[in-house]
Amino acid sequence: MDRKLFETLQSLFYPTNAAVVGASTNPVKLGFQALLALKTGGMSGKIFPISPSLAGKTVLDLPAYGAIEDIPEPAQLFVLAVPHDRIEGALVSAAAKGARGAVIFAGGFREVGGEGAALQARVKETADRLGIKIVGPNCVGALNLPYGLNATFGSPLSQMKRGRVSLISQSGGTGSAILTMMMDNNVGVGKFVSIGNRVNLDFPDLVAYLAEDKDTDVICLFIEGMDDGRAFLAAAKEASKKKPIIAYQAGFTETTRKLALSHTGSMSASREVYSAAFRQAGVLFVADYEELVDTAKAVSMLPPMNGPGVAIFTHTAGPALIVAQTAEEAGGTLPDFTAAHKKEIEGFAPQFTVPTNPLDMFAHAWFDTGMYLKAADLALSQPDVHLACACYSSGIDVGIRFPAAEFAAVAKKHNKPALACLMATHSGNGVVELREADDAGTPTFNTPHKAGRTIANLIRLWRMRQGRG
Amino acid sequence: MDRKLFETLQSLFYPTNAAVVGASTNPVKLGFQALLALKTGGMSGKIFPISPSLAGKTVLDLPAYGAIEDIPEPAQLFVLAVPHDRIEGALVSAAAKGARGAVIFAGGFREVGGEGAALQARVKETADRLGIKIVGPNCVGALNLPYGLNATFGSPLSQMKRGRVSLISQSGGTGSAILTMMMDNNVGVGKFVSIGNRVNLDFPDLVAYLAEDKDTDVICLFIEGMDDGRAFLAAAKEASKKKPIIAYQAGFTETTRKLALSHTGSMSASREVYSAAFRQAGVLFVADYEELVDTAKAVSMLPPMNGPGVAIFTHTAGPALIVAQTAEEAGGTLPDFTAAHKKEIEGFAPQFTVPTNPLDMFAHAWFDTGMYLKAADLALSQPDVHLACACYSSGIDVGIRFPAAEFAAVAKKHNKPALACLMATHSGNGVVELREADDAGTPTFNTPHKAGRTIANLIRLWRMRQGRG
Numbered sequence: 001m002d003r004k005l006f007e008t009l010q011s012l013f014y015p016t017n018a019a020v021v022g023a024s025t026n027p028v029k030l031g032f033q034a035l036l037a038l039k040t041g042g043m044s045g046k047i048f049p050i051s052p053s054l055a056g057k058t059v060l061d062l063p064a065y066g067a068i069e070d071i072p073e074p075a076q077l078f079v080l081a082v083p084h085d086r087i088e089g090a091l092v093s094a095a096a097k098g099a100r101g102a103v104i105f106a107g108g109f110r111e112v113g114g115e116g117a118a119l120q121a122r123v124k125e126t127a128d129r130l131g132i133k134i135v136g137p138n139c140v141g142a143l144n145l146p147y148g149l150n151a152t153f154g155s156p157l158s159q160m161k162r163g164r165v166s167l168i169s170q171s172g173g174t175g176s177a178i179l180t181m182m183m184d185n186n187v188g189v190g191k192f193v194s195i196g197n198r199v200n201l202d203f204p205d206l207v208a209y210l211a212e213d214k215d216t217d218v219i220c221l222f223i224e225g226m227d228d229g230r231a232f233l234a235a236a237k238e239a240s241k242k243k244p245i246i247a248y249q250a251g252f253t254e255t256t257r258k259l260a261l262s263h264t265g266s267m268s269a270s271r272e273v274y275s276a277a278f279r280q281a282g283v284l285f286v287a288d289y290e291e292l293v294d295t296a297k298a299v300s301m302l303p304p305m306n307g308p309g310v311a312i313f314t315h316t317a318g319p320a321l322i323v324a325q326t327a328e329e330a331g332g333t334l335p336d337f338t339a340a341h342k343k344e345i346e347g348f349a350p351q352f353t354v355p356t357n358p359l360d361m362f363a364h365a366w367f368d369t370g371m372y373l374k375a376a377d378l379a380l381s382q383p384d385v386h387l388a389c390a391c392y393s394s395g396i397d398v399g400i401r402f403p404a405a406e407f408a409a410v411a412k413k414h415n416k417p418a419l420a421c422l423m424a425t426h427s428g429n430g431v432v433e434l435r436e437a438d439d440a441g442t443p444t445f446n447t448p449h450k451a452g453r454t455i456a457n458l459i460r461l462w463r464m465r466q467g468r469g
Numbered sequence: 470m471d472r473k474l475f476e477t478l479q480s481l482f483y484p485t486n487a488a489v490v491g492a493s494t495n496p497v498k499l500g501f502q503a504l505l506a507l508k509t510g511g512m513s514g515k516i517f518p519i520s521p522s523l524a525g526k527t528v529l530d531l532p533a534y535g536a537i538e539d540i541p542e543p544a545q546l547f548v549l550a551v552p553h554d555r556i557e558g559a560l561v562s563a564a565a566k567g568a569r570g571a572v573i574f575a576g577g578f579r580e581v582g583g584e585g586a587a588l589q590a591r592v593k594e595t596a597d598r599l600g601i602k603i604v605g606p607n608c609v610g611a612l613n614l615p616y617g618l619n620a621t622f623g624s625p626l627s628q629m630k631r632g633r634v635s636l637i638s639q640s641g642g643t644g645s646a647i648l649t650m651m652m653d654n655n656v657g658v659g660k661f662v663s664i665g666n667r668v669n670l671d672f673p674d675l676v677a678y679l680a681e682d683k684d685t686d687v688i689c690l691f692i693e694g695m696d697d698g699r700a701f702l703a704a705a706k707e708a709s710k711k712k713p714i715i716a717y718q719a720g721f722t723e724t725t726r727k728l729a730l731s732h733t734g735s736m737s738a739s740r741e742v743y744s745a746a747f748r749q750a751g752v753l754f755v756a757d758y759e760e761l762v763d764t765a766k767a768v769s770m771l772p773p774m775n776g777p778g779v780a781i782f783t784h785t786a787g788p789a790l791i792v793a794q795t796a797e798e799a800g801g802t803l804p805d806f807t808a809a810h811k812k813e814i815e816g817f818a819p820q821f822t823v824p825t826n827p828l829d830m831f832a833h834a835w836f837d838t839g840m841y842l843k844a845a846d847l848a849l850s851q852p853d854v855h856l857a858c859a860c861y862s863s864g865i866d867v868g869i870r871f872p873a874a875e876f877a878a879v880a881k882k883h884n885k886p887a888l889a890c891l892m893a894t895h896s897g898n899g900v901v902e903l904r905e906a907d908d909a910g911t912p913t914f915n916t917p918h919k920a921g922r923t924i925a926n927l928i929r930l931w932r933m934r935q936g937r938g
Contacts, residue, residue, distance in 0.1 A: 107831070112821045171787020173862065177892040177916065184894050224790060250790045253797035255826075288918040289791075318640020321693060321719045322758075328722035352581045357724070362576070393642065423646040425653050447646065449757040 001208040008133050009209045012101025013144040013191060015076035016045045018151070019097075021068060021090050022081035023049030025059055030105055031081040033153040034141075035060060038079065040158035041143075041150030048075060067093070074098030079151050084108035084119060084137065088126050095130035102127070103151045104137035110197045111138055124199045133205075139196025140172035145189050146215045152194070163188010164217035165296045168206050170195055170224040174250075178222060178289050186438040187297045190216045204228070204235035211239035218299045220292055221247040221283075223274075233281045240282030241468065244299050244461055247283050248292045249274055282464050284457060294450050295457040298443045302417035304465070305458040307386035309335045311379035312358035313372050314391035315365040319448040320358040323389055323421055326452025332459050334358065335384040348374055358391075366395060369403050373410050380414035387417045387458065389451060390442075394424035394433055401433065408441030417458065420444045421451035470677040477602050478678045481570025482613040482660060484545035485514045487620070488566075490537060490559050491550035492518030494528055499574055500550040502622040503610075504529055507548065509627035510612075510619030517544060536562070543567030548620050553577035553588060553606065557595050564599035571596070572620045573606035579666045580607055593668045602674075608665025609641035614658050615684045621663075632657010633686035634765045637675050639664055639693040643719070647691060647758050655907040656766045659685045673697070673704035680708035687768045689761055690716040690752075692743075702750045709751030710937065713768050713930055716752050717761045718743055751933050753926060763919050764926040767912045771886035773934070774927040776855040778804045780848035781827035782841050783860035784834040785892075788917035789827040792858055792890055795921025801928050803827065804853040817843055827860075835864060838872045842879050849883035856886045856927065858920060859911075863893035863902055870902065877910030886927065888912045890920035 018038060024031035031051065038047050039060050048071045049059045055066025065071050068078075068090065078094040080087060084106045091102060109120035120137070127134050135142045141152035145162040154176065160183050167182075169175025172194040182189055191213065193206055203226065210216045219239065226232055236245055249271075278285045286292050310327045312334065314320035324334055334357045337345065342355040348371060349355070350364040357379070365371040369392075376388040388411055392402040402422055411418030422437055422444045424430030430446070437444040445451040487507060493500035500520065507516050508529050517540045518528045524535025534540050537547075537559065547563040549556060553575045560571060578589035589606070596603050604611045610621035614631040623645065629652050636651075638644025641663040651658055660682065662675055672695065679685045688708065695701055705714055718740075747754045755761050779796045781803065783789035793803055803826045806814065811824035817840060818824070819833040826848070834840040838861075845857040857880055861871040871891055880887030891906055891913045893899030899915070906913040914920040 108821070169787075171785075171790070173783075173785025173860075173892075174787035174791065174917070176785075176862065177788055180892060180894050180899075181916070222787075224787065250787070250794050253794050255793050255797055255803045288916075290916060290918065314642075316640075316642030318638075318643035318691075318693065318719070319646055321640070322643065324724050325719050325722050328724060334724045352577070393645065423642075423649060425649050430649075447650070447757075447759060448643070449759065 001212060005205060006209060006212060008100050008131065009205070011076040012133055012135070013142070013149065014147050015101070015149070017048065017073055017075040018043065018045060018077040018079065019048040019050055019068070019071060019075040019094070020079045020081060021050045021094070023051045023054060023059055023064060025054070030153050033155065034079050034081045034105070035062070037150040037152050037155040037158065040155045042148035042158065044148065046073060068097055069093060071097055077101045077103070077151060079103045079141070081105060081153070084116070087123055087137070091123070091126050091130060091132060095132060099130070099132050101133050101135065103135045103141045105139065105141065105153065107138045109137045120197060120199060127200055133201045134199040135193055135201060136196040137199065139194035140176055141194055143189065143192040161186055161188045163300060164190050164215065165220060165300045166191040166210050166213070166216040166218070167220040167222070168193045168195060168203060168210070169222040171222060172196060174222050174289070178293065181290060181293045185293055185297060186435050187293055188300065198227070202227070204231040207232070207235045207239045207245070211242045217243060218296050219243055219245045220296050221245065222289065223247060223249045224251045229277065233277055236278070236281040236283050245283045246286060246292050246295055247278055248286050248289050282468065284461055284464065286457065290450070291453055291457070294445055294454045298417070298419055298454045298458060299461070301441070301443045302419070303415055305386045305417055305462045307384070307462065308333045308459050309385045310387050310389060310455055311335070311376070311385045312389045312391065313375045314358060314360055315363055316391060316393055317358070317360040319421060319423060320360065320391045322448035323391060323452040323455065324358050326449060327455045327459065330456030330459050331463070332455060335382060337379065338382060341378045341382070344378055345375060366393065367400065369400070373403060373406050376407060376410045376418065377413070380411060380416050387419070387455060389418070389455060390420040391448060391451070392420060392422050394422060394430055402437060404437035404440035404442040404444065418442060419451060419454065421448045422446060470681060474674060475678060475681060477569050477600065478674070480545040481602055481604070482611070482618060483616050484570070484618070486517065486542055486544040487512065487514060487546040487548065488517040488519055488537070488540060488544040488563070489548045489550060490519045490563070492520045492523060492528055492533060494523070499622050502624065503548050503550045503574070504531070506619040506621050506624040506627065509624045511617035511627065513617065515542060537566055538562060540566055546570045546572070546620060548572045548610070550574060550622070553585070556592055556606070560592070560595050560599060560601060564601060568599070568601050570602050570604065572604045572610045574608065574610065574622065576607045578606045589666060589668060596669055602670045603668040604662055604670060605665040606668065608663035609645055610663055612658065612661040630655055630657045632769060633659050633684065634689060634769045635660040635679050635682070635685040635687070636689040636691070637662045637664060637672060638691040640691060641665060643691050643758070647762065650759060650762045654762055654766060655904050656762055657769065671696070673700040676701070676704045676708045676714070680711045686712060687765050688712055688714045689765050690714065691758065692716060692718045693720045698746065702746055705747070705750040705752050714752045715755060715761050715764055716747055717755050717758050748933070751937065753930055753933065755926065759919070760922055760926070763914055763923045766907070767886070767888055767923045767927060768930070770910070770912045771888070772884055774855045774886055774931045776853070776931065777802045777928050778854045779856050779858060779924055780804070780845070780854045781858045781860065782844045783827060783829055784832055785860060785862055786827070786829040788890060788892060789829065789860045791917035792860060792921040792924065793827050795918060796924045796928065799925030799928050800932065801924060804851060806848065807851060810847045810851070813847055814844060835862065836869065838869070842872060842875050845876060845879045845887065846882070849880060849885050856888070856924060858887070858924060859889040860917060860920070861889060861891050863891060863899055871906060873906035873909035873911040873913065888914070888920060888923065890914050890917045892916065
């Protein structure tokens with residue numbers, strides 16, 4: 001990508017210092033919440049609260065300033081928590097203090113038409129002239145968690161697990177909901193951008209940037225519609241050669257197309273048009289943001305799947321059947337175990353075990369979880385097996401745990417991916433069990449459908465890589 | 470259905486007294502867990518622990534007996550926590566003590582072939598001769614929560630919310646996983662049957678029974694394969710005239726068909742064959758058990774949807790777009806508000822509000838939640854609007870709540886269904902918020918996809934009722 005643009009975005013996501021214009025001491029004001037978010041993020045640089053009423057005071061233990069002109073050092077990122085009619089002036093002053101990036105929360109621009117659209121055009125002209133890239137307007141801001149940057153008005157986002165999954169969302173509401181789900185599912189998040197009305201920062205630039213970003217392994221997108229689909233597809237095609245891109249889209253149907261237009265002022269096409277175009281660009285297209293979250297988790301934690309072969313191990317056949325079916329419907333295969341492996345399996349598995357794939361080792365394996373490790377080790381040594389999946393019911397209340405760390409170690413030995421369907425209640429102890437299994441290195445999903453769907457997407461990503469040769 | 474069969478099943482699900490054969494004082498034994506489950510269920514009748522080693526002792530404060538012959542009163546239900554080779558004898562003794570139903574947990578029957586299949590044939594012959602209906606073998610048992618019956622070996626199931634959703638599952642593991650998900654999602658459960666190998670109790674009889682059961686409003690099925698699809702479809706066609714039936718199926722693909730055969734000894738057909746046959750029988754066919762759980766919750770809590778018209782209200786447009794799209798893709802419509810209603814909406818909604826459906830009332834509605842009630846009241850008064858859906862982000866951490874009770878009351882006034890997408894984290898406070906909204910009468914889903922998919926299924930159920938004229 002363009003070097004100058006890359007450097008500008010680096011300054012936006014890794015600012016030495018940052019400022020909040022419109023800072024406030026009133027907790028119900030955006031200007032307070034934005035300052036709190038920035039502070040709890042923990043970035044190493046200075047944070048400057050700015051507001052005429054706060055000159056000479058301190059807010060959240062930070063010295064405040066009456067005007068942008070008064071801050072004692074340059075800042076690269078300005079969070080503008082002021083109404084739409086004060087944005088242009090703020091940009092001019094910020095530029096004089098070194099601004100390369102700005103976050104604009106306010107609405108009242110293109111999405112309201114007429115005067116708002118004219119104002120947005122003027123803001124774009126101003127920002128472009130000053131060399132400032134804008135996140136928003138009409139958005140919830142941006143995150144760069146590995147750097148400790150929380151440029152949103154949601155301080156709880158600072159507590160998210162830090163990782164290498166990045167998300168660009170056209171809708172702030174849906175973006176926040178996706179982050180919440182990532183939080184619930186222990187997904188480590190890198191960067192997040194709520195692009196809102198997209199004054200001069202849109203999907204193509206951000207996709208190209210994240211493809212080069214050393215802190216991102218997986219790029220996730222939530223799209224409502226685009227002004228320039230061609231530019232996006234060109235950028236995605238290049239980026240998908242470097243990193244997996246997963247996209248979820250809404251706004252296909254007639255009503256929702258109209259709504260998307262009024263929401264962030266963009267047009268959208270049909271599901272078929274997007275689906276075909278995305279596939280050509282190497283973008284994995286998913287049907288739900290839960291699927292986006294699950295798949296991103298697996299992709300960010302595991303080596304890629306280098307073929308369609310899946311081996312499934314369980315103590316409870318029914319759920320294994322669901323995983324198997326979901327993988328097979330996506331073109332996955334369930335290779336037979338070799339004659340030698342079958343013999344070994346019969347050596348440690350309980351009476352009546354049929355050494356097929358999926359391998360059901362009955363309730364015995366629920367107690368004697370080492371059977372999972374032995375079986376996975378054998379299966380993953382087969383060249384036709386490219387992923388191992390364990391199906392296990394929570395045993396937390398009786399003190400039994402699925403050996404997630406050991407299972408991950410077996411997979412690592414073979415340099416192949418392994419994941420688990422761990423059927424546990426999604427509240428109370430079950431959540432702890434799921435999180436601990438993730439943290440031990442085995443991405444874990446609480447239903448067989450989710451595990452199977454994730455495997456299906458790993459297979460699709462492999463096929464797309466194959467397609468590129 | 471046959472009166473004699475109905476009465477037999479009534480005795481099985483509403484036994485005056487019940488016995489556990491193979492009871493134990495050892496907590497790692499099935500015979501202890503089964504007794505504990507029965508006791509924690511809280512049924513009003515007597516519970517008889519039976520084991521040669523326990524004669525004259527008490528277990529869990531219950532007087533125990535050395536043999537079936539020794540119990541002092543008749544029992545209608547016998548939970549047989551003994552190995553496969555002791556089942557035939559137990560059935561004969563139990564029949565003499567009034568048994569009409571028996572639960573058999575043990576494996577070692579048809580699913581292992583050869584001798585096991587022969588044993589199962591003998592057990593069937595014995596049970597049929599004695600007039601006993603059998604749940605299992607190779608299963609996790611049965612529940613009738615409104616009666617306090619927990620005839621499984623899982624005492625935590627006694628804590629489930631009691632309600633009017635009943636489930637028949639061919640797989641014990643998947644059945645347990647579905648119950649866990651129902652627990653997580655505040656679904657009120659009535660009856661549950663893990664049918665396992667189906668000696669003489671299978672889908673057709675149970676579907677016909679639940680259709681007549683006064684304690685069941687919705688029938689849910691998890692199917693792996695069937696011996697007699699024709700009999701099932703005939704029973705389902707009759708039952709679906711009385712109550713909604715929702716089915717989830719696994720075992721379509723080649724590998725999973727083989728696995729289903731070895732799992733519970735049944736054959737299965739392709740997804741297409743099932744899908745078409747089920748539709749003709751009036752059965753709603755879903756793609757995932759989470760979808761089963763979500764849909765069952767809505768159906769059990771709400772009046773039916775009597776048309777395709779959906780009205781959506783939000784403070785965050787992006788998620789509303791997802792709900793709208795999912796509903797529209799299922800044939801739903803989003804009727805315009807009438808000119809008079811548009812005027813009223815402009816009267817209370819904030820500046821820039823465009824009075825379209827979905828209706829976005831911006832962050833103002835997040836604080837001033839009364840806007841949701843006013844908008845829903847107007848929309849539901851339109852004959853072309855058949856369901857109201859609210860999209861709302863959790864506000865729990867700042868003390869704001871979606872007015873779930875008031876929203877339900879508005880819908881009730883119009884005798885139309887209303888539900889909510891409440892985007893909250895699925896752990897901690899968020900779970901409480903979701904549960905309280907459910908309990909207040911508004912079925913609540915934590916993602917727009919889930920809410921939209923549920924609406925789509927309510928529309929499909931309406932169409933199926935239409936099809937029946």
